[in-house]
Amino acid sequence: MLVNLNDILPRARKHGYAVGAFNTSNLELTQAIIGAAEALKAPVIVATSEKAITYAGIENISSMVMGMAKRARIPVCLHLDHGASYEVCRECMKHGYTSVMIDASHMSLKENVRLTRKVVRYARKRNVSVEAEIGRLAGIEDDLQVSKAEAVYTDPDEAKKFAEETECAALAVAIGTSHGAYKFKGKPKLRIDILKDIARLVRIPLVLHGASGVKPAWINRVNKFGGKLAHARGVPDDLIMQAVRSGIAKINTDTDLRIAFTAGVREYLIKNPKDFDSRKIVGHARDMIKQVVEDRIEVFGFINQA
Ligand code: G3H
Ligand code: 13P
């Protein structure tokens, strides 16, 4: 069943769990995401970045995910991740996306409000939900590189004003995570204090980007079969659970799926040097990704919430 964020997130915020948003750009990732959610009776958000759309083609990716979502035994939301413009949000809605993120977090607050409101107005008529972002994460968002020094934590009062003025369905906040596999140099730390202040003032579902766990067991699996992912570090499960208890209702995960895919392909090729059936190679990777999504569903607490 195809749904939007309003069908699944307010309930998550109210009951203290978060729904995972997982990035896809191909068949196997989508099968692994929806397959894991079905196995654990969880609602799920399938996200595509602009780069994923360029890679797969918007007709291909939207019709594939929508077809699988309609046949799924669980609620599935098709969501644009980090949409950079009104035009790309509109294009996705025209292709059946049930949800979009307009990411104007790098603009001034005034411009962010103006653009987000414009997208919300267009989306509302089409029953599409809109996520927006305030504050800036470090790391890479599409082609935009944001250094640690440029990253800005979300200001709770600004977040309240922003949510009221834009009427967005969900709000992404910056509390110390970053995109990618290298999130922390020292001990992982999130500003749960800031998150709690935001959550007191903002009642809509809050979103945590850059939330991959980058677990050592998976990094070791990649490295064991020839990978070189030294010093990779993500957000530990206990910090994720603290964030969920403090108001996070949607958690974005991409890097963990990429790592699992890489581990799967490397392992299969090394262990089966005579094989060249592409379905077996990426099929093995698909099984690895499904394991990771199932782990995330349990940690985020949205198992059996379909
Ligand atoms: O937010 C970033 C996501 O991991 C998307 O990455 O733009 O390389 O598809 P991408
Ligand atoms: P990770 O890089 O931590 O997986 O974050 C993904 C993300 O925030 C997508 O929007």
Ligand code: ZN
């Ligand atoms: Zn993100």
